[in-house]
Amino acid sequence: MPEQVGLPDAVGALSALAHGHRLAVFRLLVRAGAEGVAAGEISREVGVLPSTLSTHLNILGHAGLVQSRREGRSVIYSADFKGMRDLLSFLVSDCCGGRPEICAPLAEIAEAAQCCPPR
Template structure:
């Protein structure tokens, strides 16, 4: 990831409402959420939500799709993964004893699902 893309994404997430929206969309994955439902859930006017969603969209953190008369949004987990990897790539200059606690804290959040084929 280029530093410009990373700073755009981090800038978009540095505002409270946008961070709340993005976190809500991540929790709802893989389902999309209508813009009006996002506005209600976060407690902001629809026109304000539209501005925030445009910022997140320009930063590549959300995608949108028209469904009839409404627009639904999803978090772009690939872009989010790229951003996190960009932030952690040079973690602690390769000194694993410093980075190990960080990675240990991340692993329990998303343990791999065991295969049902076994």
């Protein structure tokens, strides 16, 4: 089970995602998987200037949602899947209150996702 993030961490992550370009960057990186995407490609895909993108990536990184690595002269960014799992766990940890039918659609969505088969 993922380590539970605290309220301040969750607020920081949600705040980082509460911007259209940052949310678009994060979703792009989630789709890319562990392979990640070069900064220049992210800039083109999302339609933001490289200097603006740098700010957005820093905010997402400080929120624990994005990580980077250097490959030659390129910086490759990828979603921090542990940070994403921790945030999602925090958001649904109190779900249901003893009524599993409330959260059942979330489980169905996770099971239906091609990237996340049930274990």
